Amino acid sequence: MIAHFPFFLMMVVAIILIIMLANKIKVAYPVLLVVAGLLISFIPGIPVLHVNPELIFIIILPPLLYEGAWAISWKELWRWRRIISSFAFVVVFLTAMSVAFVVNRIIPGFSLALGLLLGGIVSPPDAVSASAILKFVKVPKRMSSILEGESLLNDASSLIIFRFSLIAIGTGQFIWYHAALSFVWMLFGGIGIGLLVGWVFMKAQKYLPTDVNMDIILSLVTPYVMYMTAEEVDSSGVLAVVSGGLYLSSKRHYFLGSSSRLRGINFWESLIFLLNGLVFFLIGLDLPEITAGLKQEGISFQGAIGYGLLITGVLIVLRILSAYGAVLVTLIARYFIKVADPRHPGYKVPFILGWTGMRGVVSLAAALSIPVQLDNGTPFPHRNLILFITFIVILTTLLLQGLTLPYIIRKLTLPVYDDYLPDDKAEEVVKRGLAKNAIQHLTTNYSEHIANHPLLQQMMEKWSSKINEELDPQIPAESKKIYLDVIDQQRKWLISHNNVDGHIDEDIIRKHLRQLDLEEEKFKII
Structure with missing residues (x-):
């Protein structure tokens, strides 16, 4: 690790330069970072980096989720709660099931459990990519709110599917009532733990003689405590961080002074900027390790690319259909319940929501966390192929959807809504x-x-x-x-x-x- 320290410093500098270039040419920086990491990985002498999934799940993911929970508007999250919940849970589940059936039919030796595992990995869209792209174009506030809200919750639902699939593959059986109880505990246990830990930290900062530096350090520690506490009791660490972050965000003017709030914003903006840059750069740099695994499994490079492109197509079509399906359900439900907006949104907005399905770091981390061997010592089936398909999905969605989304938004001329005053x-x-x-x-x-x-x-x-x-x-x-x-x-x-x-x-x-x-x-x- 120490021997590679100069390389890591150069990597940080390279990330800053690439993001500067991305802003200059008005391209979403995740796209350029992945491509740059991919190109750099082919340079002779570049260290082959092994991306430890714990680095992402434990070190990087909690602060990203926590900052996202602080940044989002609870008012908007509640207003669009039905469509956000449908995208974050129902659509993710349907996507995972559809991927499972497709790969079970086209890839030799791929069981439904393995297909569901792959579906859970590639089902959640990445929030950072969408927000980085949307800053270059003007979209209705409702659209950005829905995407932000979905991104906070879809990681949790996809990782729950991923965990259940791992259990089914490892044990060779799936007991539905055990899975149902586990799901309930992961859902409500994660939310409860996040709220409890958030309440404890809030009271501590409210009544203990902390200063600005202490408040900022405690804000950094908080998401890690939430995440690790929930994971330790087999609950959802993602939901713990999201629920706790939302709670503390709503109470920020109760337990934090103005100095802590102002300086905390600057600290968190810099930290999240660095973490986002690192994870997308690492995605590109990790290609050599992924392709090396394909050779061990005896799968042709061209065939694996074909599988990856097919799954990517399935994901894109499913998300677009789901967006129009959500509109149809809303139009029917407006006759029975109060919905956020009973008007017909037209065909443009659902298509844009469907096209914002870029995959990212959570998908790669989940794929990397697949164990090399099962509990009985046999190699995990098709682990390397799953890794490669995940990489192809991430790369293709970032390049295809990421580069075309601004153009499509400008061409479609989205409607102007009266949700807010000018x-x-x-x-x-x-x-x-x-x-x-x-x-x-x-x-x-x-x-x-x-x-x-x-x-x-x-x-x-x-x-x-x-x-x-x-x-x-x-x-x-x-x-x-x-x-x-x-x-x-x-x-x-x-x-x-x-x-x-x-x-x-x-x-x-x-x-x-x-x-x-x-x-x-x-x-x-x-």
Whole structure:
């Protein structure tokens, strides 16, 4: 490991340069990183890297899931909960079953259990790829919300299928009621453990004398504790991290100070940027190890590529059909239950949702984690072929769908929905509401102080006239305390308004919450 340390440093530098190039030519960086890793792997003298699945499952996956849970809007997740759940659970299960039947028919010696194992591996789309591509094109907010929500949950459902398939292959039998009980425990046990661990960390940071550095370190430790605790009791570590992350995200203004929130954002953005770059680069670098396994199994290179391309086609067609199927179900269900949007979305949006099926790091990690031998000592059947098919699926979906998605979105001209007010209107509503809330809070609770404190008078004028003025640096302690109280009241109003007003994009609410944090920090150092 130490001998390869200079290579790892050069790899990090190469990742940064490749992402810079990707941004310059407006191509999603996961695509370029995989291709670059693939090309670099052919250079003589490059160390052959063995990607340990534990590196991804234990070291990389928890913080990626945790940051995703913090970044997503709970309001949007709940609004589109039905279609998100259908994509994350129902579609993943149907995809895995379909792959199982296909490979059982076309690949000699592939049992249904092996096919279901492969299906569980390749069924979850990768969130990072889709978000990296969508930043270059404008799509309706509902679409990005659905993709983000799906990505938080589909890893859990696919890994549950993967785990059950491994058990069936290893034992040679599948007891349905044992599997059902295990599924219930993995689902609800994972959610419960995540919430419990999140609650413990929240209380610790709320009542213990932590500072900013301690809060950031604890935020880094939290997802690992959630994941490992759940996995230790045979529950879903992915669901634990997601549920705990969502819970702590909703409580961030309760147990974290403004300094911790502001500096934590910078830390997590840098960490996730590095981790995402590493995993996609490693996918490309891992090709030599994967192809070497094919030779050991005696499978032709061309035949394995054909299998991989066929499975890729099955995955793409199934996801597009599932997207239109979800629309059909929604149109029927609107007559019986309240749905997020009863209107017909047309044919364009379902097709785009279906085309955003790029596979990524979770699929590769799951394939790599297949044991080399069964418990009885016999080699695991078709392990190397499963690895190679997974690699072909990842590479093909990234290149085919990843490169064409922006073009397709521009050509289709997606409809404009009225889910949210236009940004300028929303900004006006939020600013006006903040000003009214601040003035009302001051006049109700501090009316006797206003006449004696120039700062408060200045703030009243500012909120009344919407004109920003320079603040007097000589601020009395009592005035500072009152002003910080007003900021806290405005923060509470923003959070409350976000919960009750479904027409305000939560990104705008979070922008103003961050501005209040910055304002609070400015007053603390005056």
